[in-house]
Amino acid sequence: MQIAKKNNTKTTIDKIKQFLNGLPPLTWVVVALFIIFGLISPEFYLVDNLVNMVRRGSTLWILATMATLLLISGGLDLSLGAVLTFSGVVMAIMLRAGYGPLISSLAGILSGTLIGALNGLLVSTLGIPAFIVTLGTMNVFAGLAVAMSETSAIFIDNFTMKFIGAGAIAGIPVPVWVSIIIFVLSYVIFHHTSFGRYIVAIGENKLGAHLSGVNTGFYTFLVFAYASTMAGIAGVVLASRIQSADPRVGVGWEFDAVAASIMGGTLRGSGKSGITTTIVGVLLIVILRNGLNIIQVPVEWRSAVVGVFLLAGIIIDISIRRRES
Amino acid sequence: MAEKNSVKKIGKIKLSSQAMNSLPRLMILLLLSLVLTFLSPYFLTKLNLINVVAMSSIPAIFALGEMLVVLTGNIDLSLGAIFSLGGVVVAALMKYLLVPVPIAILAGMAAGALMGVINGVLMAKVKLPSFIGSYALRVAITGFANAILQGYIVYDFPPAFRFIGVQRLFGIPVPIYFAAAVFFVIWVVLYRTKLGRKIYAVGANPEAARLSGIKNDRVIMTVYIIAGSMAALAGILQTSRINQAHAFLGDPTLLPGIAAVVIGGTSMFGGVGGAFGTIIGALIMNVIQNGLNLLGAPSVWQQTIVGGIILFAVVIDQSVRQATAKRIN
Numbered sequence: 001m002q003i004a005k006k007n008n009t010k011t012t013i014d015k016i017k018q019f020l021n022g023l024p025p026l027t028w029v030v031v032a033l034f035i036i037f038g039l040i041s042p043e044f045y046l047v048d049n050l051v052n053m054v055r056r057g058s059t060l061w062i063l064a065t066m067a068t069l070l071l072i073s074g075g076l077d078l079s080l081g082a083v084l085t086f087s088g089v090v091m092a093i094m095l096r097a098g099y100g101p102l103i104s105s106l107a108g109i110l111s112g113t114l115i116g117a118l119n120g121l122l123v124s125t126l127g128i129p130a131f132i133v134t135l136g137t138m139n140v141f142a143g144l145a146v147a148m149s150e151t152s153a154i155f156i157d158n159f160t161m162k163f164i165g166a167g168a169i170a171g172i173p174v175p176v177w178v179s180i181i182i183f184v185l186s187y188v189i190f191h192h193t194s195f196g197r198y199i200v201a202i203g204e205n206k207l208g209a210h211l212s213g214v215n216t217g218f219y220t221f222l223v224f225a226y227a228s229t230m231a232g233i234a235g236v237v238l239a240s241r242i243q244s245a246d247p248r249v250g251v252g253w254e255f256d257a258v259a260a261s262i263m264g265g266t267l268r269g270s271g272k273s274g275i276t277t278t279i280v281g282v283l284l285i286v287i288l289r290n291g292l293n294i295i296q297v298p299v300e301w302r303s304a305v306v307g308v309f310l311l312a313g314i315i316i317d318i319s320i321r322r323r324e325s
Numbered sequence: 326m327a328e329k330n331s332v333k334k335i336g337k338i339k340l341s342s343q344a345m346n347s348l349p350r351l352m353i354l355l356l357l358s359l360v361l362t363f364l365s366p367y368f369l370t371k372l373n374l375i376n377v378v379a380m381s382s383i384p385a386i387f388a389l390g391e392m393l394v395v396l397t398g399n400i401d402l403s404l405g406a407i408f409s410l411g412g413v414v415v416a417a418l419m420k421y422l423l424v425p426v427p428i429a430i431l432a433g434m435a436a437g438a439l440m441g442v443i444n445g446v447l448m449a450k451v452k453l454p455s456f457i458g459s460y461a462l463r464v465a466i467t468g469f470a471n472a473i474l475q476g477y478i479v480y481d482f483p484p485a486f487r488f489i490g491v492q493r494l495f496g497i498p499v500p501i502y503f504a505a506a507v508f509f510v511i512w513v514v515l516y517r518t519k520l521g522r523k524i525y526a527v528g529a530n531p532e533a534a535r536l537s538g539i540k541n542d543r544v545i546m547t548v549y550i551i552a553g554s555m556a557a558l559a560g561i562l563q564t565s566r567i568n569q570a571h572a573f574l575g576d577p578t579l580l581p582g583i584a585a586v587v588i589g590g591t592s593m594f595g596g597v598g599g600a601f602g603t604i605i606g607a608l609i610m611n612v613i614q615n616g617l618n619l620l621g622a623p624s625v626w627q628q629t630i631v632g633g634i635i636l637f638a639v640v641i642d643q644s645v646r647q648a649t650a651k652r653i654n
Contacts (some may be wrong), residue, residue: 037513040547077455078457122636122639122640125644126640126643126644127643127647128593128639128643129593129594131400131456131640132400132583132587132593132635133639135580135583135632135635135637136633136635136636136639137632137636138632139580139629139631139635140629140632140633140636141623141632142628142630142632143626143627143628143630143631143632144629146625146628147625147626147629150625151625169539173346195626252464255460255461255464257578258457258460259461262457298472299476300472300474300475300476301468301472302468302473303464303467303468303471304465304467304468304469304471304472305468306464306468307461307462307463307464307465307466307467307468309467310461310464311447311461311462311464311465313457314453314457314458314461315447315453316440317449317568318451319451320454322452
């Protein structure tokens with residue numbers, strides 16, 4: 001009886017050990033940062049600040065999950081930040097023109113789908129490297145957003161959009177619900193559909209996937225379209241949350257998304273853990289940016305610190321991956 | 326003797342194929358100029374033409390460096406930030422530490438070369454994908470440049486420094502001499518040295534290059550260092566020209582720079598392209614921008630137009646390549 005109990009506890013400990021080993025190595029950096037920032041400045045732990053981080057993180061989580069899907073498929077999307085901006089601006093312009101919140105939101109989301117479709121089409125049919133295609137579309141649509149909004153933020157004054165941005169259901173902010181739904185949807189698609197399996201196959205060996213009968217062009221197209229659609233939703237929610245469509249709001253998000261995804265361990269292993277562990281990278285970036293602000297690191301140093309941190313994070317992750325293999 | 330002859334022959338073939346590659350681009354440049362001559366009476370004036378060439382010379386220096394990196398099958402997205410850093414370092418040394426102008430300029434270029442070393446280590450040793458490694462470094466460099474100047478814009482430099490960006494020598498603006506010198510050096514490196522052959526070999530087929538005894542790491546490291554110092558030089562000239570330095574000076578140069586490389590016929594897959602095409606690419610980009618200004622296009626549309634030009638250029642380029650590949654098969 002006693003022996004059995006002992007065995008039982010041992011397996012639980014083993015299970016915990018296994019779980020901890022499965023976490024990306026940067027998880028410990030996240031925990032350390034969370035403690036250190038709090039020790040330096042207790043304000044960091046205030047509920048307002050934590051909620052603030054969760055709100056900000058919810059947008060990044062969507063983009064980073066999309067970056068993960070794209071990286072697993074062997075692609076990359078530098079236009080995700082521009083989609084974030086553009087969809088918000090389209091939504092705000094439609095609202096201003098007198099359309100209802102539903103139509104306006106759909107138009108914003110659809111504009112994201114179209115950008116993704118354009119990316120996917122150019123990458124899959126012509127085989128142009130994804131980063132140059134998306135660098136092009138990023139600038140086309142970031143520029144269009146600035147031009148269409150006449151360089152200034154468009155205010156959003158609509159009850160439904162305010163609820164989406166600032167409301168809560170069951171105590172959880174609506175933007176967080178949206179992120180959770182998108183995460184679950186992406187998780188199910190990735191782990192339980194042939195689409196998900198094909199993405200992995202294409203990312204690991206495109207020629208092999210093609211030879212074994214996978215329509216690689218179509219699925220490459222689909223992953224770009226899906227990613228931009230979800231980024232479009234994120235853009236509409238973000239604009240609702242800050243109650244205005246700022247034509248420069250998305251600048252730099254594409255990099256945070258890719259960095260979060262890599263630091264979450266996407267490039268490590270066969271991409272199995274990528275979607276779930278991306279949140280570690282998201283937490284790292286959100287905590288870092290918020291913490292530097294709270295402990296009052298001078299503004300002009302912040303971006304240098306963040307840049308060095310992210311670069312170090314990516315290098316650490318890739319070095320560990322190489323040692324493991 | 327025979328060997329020498331064959332080397333000469335290869336050189337000739339390479340030169341003529343390069344000319345063939347550049348000919349359609351030269352035609353596009355002339356066609357654009359012709360259209361603009363009809364659309365605007367100001368385009369074909371001596372003043373405007375010298376202005377266009379002078380304005381192209383700084384982006385050309387930038388693009389020539391980027392071209393070398395692209396030839397090896399990599400990309401450097403941090404060059405815009407290095408452009409800013411070059412100007413910021415020179416400005417800080419001259420204004421805060423009162424360092425003599427020539428030493429400040431060399432230090433600025435050395436800072437660019439140092440960033441090239443970091444890029445080289447990231448891509449050649451750590452083996453990061455180049456668009457990720459250089460993009461990450463870009464964030465850090467911009468941050469440092471901003472920190473050096475404490476977020477301020479520094480302006481009003483000594484006349485000795487303004488000379489390299491603004492003055493004329495024998496009626497020709499000084500930046501044009503710099504661009505010509507950089508073009509000449511890079512042309513010699515590409516077509517008259519072993520390093521040039523290695524750059525093409527690494528870009529065309531890295532595995533074959535490695536098996537034939539080329540140290541790919543060193544080649545990649547070298548192109549990043551050259552590109553870094555060229556971007557810094559371009560940034561220093563720009564700082565001198567507009568008489569101010571700040572951390573975001575180079576941000577708008579990256580995209581037109583890459584566009585010039587792509588329009589100039591350098592393949593994003595590496596191994597194909599060259600210096601002459603890149604110069605034409607830089608001229609085309611500036612003729613377009615000059616035309617937009619002369620025709621009074623609102624500046625808010627420029628980013629969209631440049632992005633569109635990149636997409637258009639890579640689509641045409643890739644379609645032509647696919648069509649030729651089919652014809653050969």
